[in-house]
Amino acid sequence: MKNPLRYRLAFAFIVVIIVVPMMFPFFWMFMSSIKTQVDIIHWPPKFIFEPTLQNYSRVFNEQNFLLYLKNSSIVGACAVFFSLLIGLPAAYSIARFMQKRLLMLILVARLMPGISFLMPWYIVFSRLRLMDSYIALILSHMLISLPVVVWVMSSYFESIPIELETAAMVDGASRMRAFLVIVLPLSVPGIVTATTLCFIFSWNNFMFSQVLSMEKTRTLPIAVYNFMSYAEVDWGGVMAAAVAIIAPAIILTMIFQKYVIRGLTMGAVKG
Amino acid sequence: MKQGNFFERNLKIIFPMPAVFFVLLLMIFPVCYTLFISFSDWSLTAGRPMRFAGISSYIKVLNEPRFFDAIIRTFVFTAGAVAAEAVLGTIIALILNRTFKGKELLKFLLLLPLVATPVAIGIMWNLFFDPTIGFLNYVLDTLGLPKSGWVTEPSTVLASLMLVDVWQWTPMITLIILAGLAGLSPEPYESARVDGASALQTFFRITLPMIMPTILTAVILRAVDALKTYDIIYAMTRGGPGYSSETLNILAYKFSFEYFNMGQASAVLVFLFLLVLAFSLGVMKIRKKFEL
Numbered sequence: 001m002k003n004p005l006r007y008r009l010a011f012a013f014i015v016v017i018i019v020v021p022m023m024f025p026f027f028w029m030f031m032s033s034i035k036t037q038v039d040i041i042h043w044p045p046k047f048i049f050e051p052t053l054q055n056y057s058r059v060f061n062e063q064n065f066l067l068y069l070k071n072s073s074i075v076g077a078c079a080v081f082f083s084l085l086i087g088l089p090a091a092y093s094i095a096r097f098m099q100k101r102l103l104m105l106i107l108v109a110r111l112m113p114g115i116s117f118l119m120p121w122y123i124v125f126s127r128l129r130l131m132d133s134y135i136a137l138i139l140s141h142m143l144i145s146l147p148v149v150v151w152v153m154s155s156y157f158e159s160i161p162i163e164l165e166t167a168a169m170v171d172g173a174s175r176m177r178a179f180l181v182i183v184l185p186l187s188v189p190g191i192v193t194a195t196t197l198c199f200i201f202s203w204n205n206f207m208f209s210q211v212l213s214m215e216k217t218r219t220l221p222i223a224v225y226n227f228m229s230y231a232e233v234d235w236g237g238v239m240a241a242a243v244a245i246i247a248p249a250i251i252l253t254m255i256f257q258k259y260v261i262r263g264l265t266m267g268a269v270k271g
Numbered sequence: 272m273k274q275g276n277f278f279e280r281n282l283k284i285i286f287p288m289p290a291v292f293f294v295l296l297l298m299i300f301p302v303c304y305t306l307f308i309s310f311s312d313w314s315l316t317a318g319r320p321m322r323f324a325g326i327s328s329y330i331k332v333l334n335e336p337r338f339f340d341a342i343i344r345t346f347v348f349t350a351g352a353v354a355a356e357a358v359l360g361t362i363i364a365l366i367l368n369r370t371f372k373g374k375e376l377l378k379f380l381l382l383l384p385l386v387a388t389p390v391a392i393g394i395m396w397n398l399f400f401d402p403t404i405g406f407l408n409y410v411l412d413t414l415g416l417p418k419s420g421w422v423t424e425p426s427t428v429l430a431s432l433m434l435v436d437v438w439q440w441t442p443m444i445t446l447i448i449l450a451g452l453a454g455l456s457p458e459p460y461e462s463a464r465v466d467g468a469s470a471l472q473t474f475f476r477i478t479l480p481m482i483m484p485t486i487l488t489a490v491i492l493r494a495v496d497a498l499k500t501y502d503i504i505y506a507m508t509r510g511g512p513g514y515s516s517e518t519l520n521i522l523a524y525k526f527s528f529e530y531f532n533m534g535q536a537s538a539v540l541v542f543l544f545l546l547v548l549a550f551s552l553g554v555m556k557i558r559k560k561f562e563l
Contacts (some may be wrong), residue, residue, distance in 0.1 A: 011366075011371070015366075015367075015377065018363055018366070019377065019380060021438070022380065022383075022384065022438070023380060023383075023441065024368075025392075025395050025396065025399055025438070026383065026387075026395070027400070028395070028399060028406055029395040029398070030346075032398060034367070041381075041403075041404045042404075042407055043403070043404060043409075044412075045404070045406055045409050058325065059284035075452040079508065084389070085291045086289035086293055087289065087290055089285075089289070090287040090289070090290035090291070092286060093282070093283050093286035093287045094287070096283075097283040098284070099287065100426055102287055102291070104553075105291070105294060106290060106294055107273070108298070109294060109298050111495055111547060112302075112544065112547060112553050113498070113499040113501075113520055113523075113543055113547060114296070114499070114501075114539045115303065115459075115520050115524055115527070115540065116301070116302065116523070116543060116544050117297065117301040117502065118301070118305040118524075118527070118539065119301075119305065119308075119401065119527040119528075119540065120300070120301035120302075120305055120308075120535055121301060122527070123533075124301075124304075124526070127520075128457075137297075139297060139558065140297075141292070142297075142423070143297050143298065143439060146290060146293065146294070147386055147460075150290065151558075174279055174445040175279055176278065176279070176280055176282065177493060184374070200344060200386050203388065204386075204387075204389060204502075205390040206389060206390050206501070206506070207501050207502065208504070210360045211528055218390075221388055221389075221391075221502075224388075224390055224391060224394065225390050225394075225506055228394050228397075228506075234405075238394055238398075239394070239398065241391075242388075242390075242391035242394045242395055243391075244386045245390075245391050246387045246388055246391050249386045249387060249388060250383060251546075252472070253379070253382050253386045254379065255425075257375070257378070257379050258384065260382060260386065261378060261382065261446055262448075264382075264385065264443065265446050265447045265450040
């Protein structure tokens with residue numbers, strides 16, 4: 001803060017130039033969600049208007065919104081839970097036994113376009129009568145979250161000094177016990193990072209749910225998309241739905257900001 | 272006791288087993304199955320059993336003009352958007368790389384486009400782009416410029432989609448580079464100051480070379496994802512108007528789930544698969560060369 005005032009003002013000005021274009025679409029979306037249809041299609045666009053909540057009440061009442069909310073939450077929570085269940089031991093094994101090839105294999109899932117698995121899944125899940133089931137959706141979302149868990153956690157486990165485990169094992173504990181009682185409790189920050197990212201990715205997923213879910217298990221992104229395609233003129237309702245689906249991801253990010261940043265940037269910085 | 276020993280001795284196999292099994296079942300098997308179908312003329316709408324058809328699906332796909340257009344479009348989209356993101360993201364990171372009040376809040380704002388649901392982002396930009404009521408045409412109008420059709424015109428649709436991608440993902444590059452800058456050692460800067468280097472010299476001789484690996488990795492990560500962009504394009508244009516924003520992913524989706532022509536869809540998927548594989552291998556070579 002030793003800089004003279006004019007430098008600080010210039011810096012503030014530049015920050016405003018960066019932030020305004022970045023935030024304006026969100027701002028406009030929110031404004032439109034509390035406008036009446038007449039105000040939305042008004043030209044030139046209105047900045048001062050009488051706010052209304054009718055768009056939100058229309059979305060929540062007319063649509064099966066609560067069902068889709070439930071579906072998205074169940075699929076997201078289960079995909080995260082099962083990815084942790086099978087991903088944590090795999091990540092530990094990769095970190096402690098230097099299984100680089102295994103890491104590569106699992107990371108290939110991160111590189112491949114999801115669509116290249118989707119058509120075979122569609123055929124197999126149809127044959128098994130698993131279309132429109134939670135199982136199919138959760139399995140597909142796990143293909144996104146498992147690589148995230150393995151990626152985040154294998155490097156986290158590597159950062160935990162191995163001496164803690166060897167000491168416990170000298171005292172007679174099994175490696176399994178050392179993993180459960182010593183390593184896992186120390187890894188909570190890493191697990192929080194992986195969990196938050198995986199849940200957000202599942203929450204936002206469009207492609208897999210678009211093909212594998214129908215009326216019964218439809219998730220929010222599909223519902224919002226469908227709402228837009230049959231109610232294209234109802235901009236207010238569509239914007240209210242968009243705000244409603246973005247809000248939980250933003251709230252999660254607000255709570256776990258540090259972890260989300262670490263998770264998103266770790267790949268590049270650590271190398 | 273004996274069982275416990277067996278478990279302990281084979282931990283390095285038992286621990287990764289469920290994850291490996293999962294990957295084989297949901298990733299490796301589907302890829303093989305796709306390869307298998309690509310040599311058939313199977314179509315879900317024709318109502319006849321699968322027949323071996325040699326490489327006819329591949330020939331049909333290679334003769335499909337939409338396929339080549341989609342390849343070129345995918346590359347243009349990826350190269351253009353990622354290049355813009357790299358330049359803008361780096362500049363913004365360099366500007367923000369200092370301590371100031373509200374930095375944490377700013378980082379939170381940077382995260383918003385990254386965590387917001389892509390479908391909702393697409394919808395939000397569609398309102399923004401709308402030719403008759405959209406805010407962007409209001410801006411053009413106010414500036415005395417002609418209005419644009421944005422995503423409703425074949426000539427501007429790809430550029431408009433790239434604009435959305437740049438808006439959404441520049442913050443990612445910025446955050447990565449900010450993290451990289453925070454990890455730089457202060458010593459070279461101290462010696463540079465002692466030697467009386469100018470700010471410009473310090474930047475080009477010290478900062479840039481030191482963060483180059485970070486920039487490169489960020490660009491690679493972003494390019495892999497940009498090649499696969501699907502949600503936003505589908506939500507905003509479904510590949511239209513006409514076929515003018517059809518990328519490989521969108522084309523593959525349409526072949527599979529709109530035309531249900533599984534043979535040709537599989538052939539497109541195999542090409543897409545090889546493309547991403549080739550890109551990833553190339554990337555690994557580059558990473559080795561730069562010792563990242």
